[in-house]
Amino acid sequence: MRTIFLFSFFLILTVSIRASIIQVSGNVSGTWNADTVQVIDDILIPNNQILTINPGVKVIFDGYYFFNISGQIQANGLANDSISFFVSDTTGLYNLETNEGSWAGFWFEQISPNNDSSTFEFCKFNYGKAVSTDSVYWYGGAVRINKSDRIRFSNCSFSNNIAYKNGGAIYCRDSDIKIEHCMFLDNAGGTSIEWGYGGAVCLEYSNAIVCRNYFAKNSSTGTGGGLSFEYSDPDIEANIFYNNFSAIGGGLCCIRSKAGKAVVNNLFDHNGSTFFGGALAFLEAHTLFTNNTVVNNSSIYGGGFHINAGANPIIKNCIIWNNTISSEEGPQVCVYDVYSAPEFYYNNIEGGFEDFTGSGVGNGLIIYDNNIDLDPQFVGTGDFPFSPHGDSPSVNTGTPDTTGLLLPHTDLAGQLRIQEDQIDMGCYENQGNSGIQSGTINKLELSVSPNPITDHSIINLNILEQTELEFTITDSQGKEIVRIPMQDYSQGKHQISLPIIKLNSGLYFLKALEKNSNRIKVSKLMAH
Template identity: 40%
Template sequence: MKESTGQTIMIQGEQTGILDADTVLITGNVSVPAGGTLTFLPGTTILTTGFFGINVEGTLLAEGTINSKLVFSVADTSGFYNLYDSRGGWNGINFLSTDQAGDSSIFSHCTFYYGKAFGDSINKMGGALNIRNFSKIRISDCEFKHNKAIFWGGAVFAEESDLKITNTEFSDNFCGTPGPPYGYGGAACFRYSDADLTGCRFYGNSSTGIGGAVSCEYSDVLITTGVFQDNFSGLGGALGYLRSNPDRPVSCNLFTGNSSLFFGGAISCNRANPSFINNTITENHSVSYGGGFYCNDSAAPVLINTILYGNYAPEGQQVYIWDVNSSPSFYYCNVQGDSAAFGGTGGIGFNSPYLYNTDTLPLFSGIYPSPFTLSDNSPCINAGNPDTTGLMLPETDLAGNIRIVGNVIDQGCYENQSGLTATGRVNKELQILCYPNPFRENVTFILPGEYHGNCSINITDMSGKMVFSSSSMKGNSFNWNVVTDKTTGLNPGFYCVSISAGKVNGSALILHVE
């Protein structure tokens, strides 16, 4: 498809055909009739001059290229952050009465900015895309940024839609009001939908209710090889699954840096039973309960080959189970504190299947851009379920590498590529006790009693930057004071501690709080 030419055109009303222009100004609501096709060429910038949108009853084609993207936005963003009026945004692309017999609408290499779902109830969903009862939509290699909805789906809302979204980034999208009805899915909300989310990335999205990035209700959504980072919500800082019994898994995803105000810093399952396969859930935080994972209302999710480590909450740092009727099960997982550390009424009396799990430092590599890959001496290597039949695993891990190296899959979303087995490594790992953890000014590192010689200690942030180093650790304990050791101004967050005692090495994660 050729690129757009260097001209500006203005459109409104019913539109079909190919729009050959560098800039398309939408000066009133646009509609694509049933049986018609509207095509935007690569390199086109589409700007609305007011709160206008595109209503699609036929087919919309917006196919850019990696070097010639399409941009959908509004000409004037003044007032966008006022949730209660339409200023500063545009009314998105709406598939509300789309002809079921029509061809697929395709979006590739598109960027969607400042969509704002505002109006009556049906128009308060999906800041950039509002999709109902239509499945023939394909989205790939796109970006959704700074979109907003009053109710659900800050960027995308899909109801009874089995759309496919591939290799797409969602960042800084938002939905919800401070009071009911709270927002579901800061980036995307799916209801009664069997959608695919493959290779997508979610950064800094938020909602007021559940699912800072994604919420799924009465749905079966395939979520695989994705990154969920720095998202926020009341429940399920990254992902909220509600009232669903899906057949397809949440697999090979990284959940890190997400947070919640109430429950489930990373994930919340409310009367939902999804399978979580080979996910890495680490360094998430809840202000209240369940730093990593939360279950409520008879939820019965299944976790397999998953790492739950280094998350934080005042109660139930890794897992919080609200009620005795919720029964999550765990197989071949690495869970910090084991099931004995589960919080909540259902956690205290936990009696669901908990088989072949471990509680040991994952020994992440700490090497950017993928700090949560497994180091060559990680005990998570070859520690997954030897039988992966029926797990619906992707062919590659999160980094695009072969998913199974050797005969047994690794735990977590990354597969170590060294080809070495984990046999004999655990015995070479130096176990480090860190107390208190989390800490404010002081933290003490204690080694097993047999280590009394000189040891070296290095402390780095999660980007690998050294914040403290010493080779004068004597005996089997060392106290680190961030004030006296001239590390004042240390930012709150996770830090990696590495200690070497002769030929034996160990590492630990510590959390510095204000």
């Protein structure tokens, strides 16, 4: 009995400590295990000191306070128990003339190499703002990194962070960091006075790794609504850029950089720009751009690509299709100046070279070899709608020699990058028999509300003809999260409560499968 009593006492004590609230200011280190940590002034992890933040901790800033790091931080949450950083009152967040409604973000400034790596896993960064009368504070709404390597963000989300100038969520200068499996949503950089570079992420003089992230609804007033890099050689691999917006380069802008690594296996879908390059802009950049899919983007000039200022990108094995413009200049590609010399090899480009526009088209410097202009025949449904059908002209028609392309082993869907003798064009290799069904269920209307999903989200069905359906939810890599068993549904409207599941922030898919057929219906889900 005494042993049971002592165990119960310690269990109650542990729960009590975990549910507590602590206040912090000044120098911090050790371990945070409280339910809530209130930041009541600027805080600092001193050099050679370590702060560990346990899963589930909520770090709430009571005002515009900085989280300075001179030592090391380990903020490692779990998929179902994340760590959150946010401000207690967001009133005035979007007024860039004040610091109201926000916290000041993390600052890594010339971290000594004596400190070990800092890591953030399954963390949420919300409502950070970089503003001041002093321009040094205009960079990185949630995180500013300067001359500090060995920093990694994994499975994190960055939402509603803003900067007066560059890097709405993350600004990185002269630092080699890693950003992987993260979501960037509704971040913004720049004002009408100060052009912003990188609505979500801005890299300068940094050879970062940016891999398998999701950029959506980010914006900047200058370049790169999702991501902008300058004087850098980052590895940009297997990211999705969706519905981002900027003045130049709606999804991505590459500026004054030389290729050593590659921009590879990325999807650019429904991005837009005010002036140039709905999806991408290359400005005085010599970037290796391989096996990307650029579709449904829009701008005034160059719905897909804008190439200017003596840029010489090498573009191979890409699909550039269904991009639009509001002018008469280059629906897919605009080579704006006479000094740019882009090279195009083994791409599927709608309209072909004859549809290129801009002053550089007749300069004789553009290389255009072994490209095609044929409907890419996307699957159009399933988890990977821009994967090509088996009979697509983009299948097995990429460059025969992939030497020097720096290709990863897998495509954006996580399938083997080369499944047959020759690589496919675009960010997806043809899936073959990997499980993508063909055809869609025309007799079914499918949606989820609210979306981004909550514990109260509902699957809305409008069935035009009685049928049996099974539902699954998968992540962006096709991994099944939950399954709703096959059931008979009568004609008419139905509502099904979405199973209560804890999801990491990111993109998911709800898929309805009809019994005894290969037909499916897919709806995108967002989780915050």
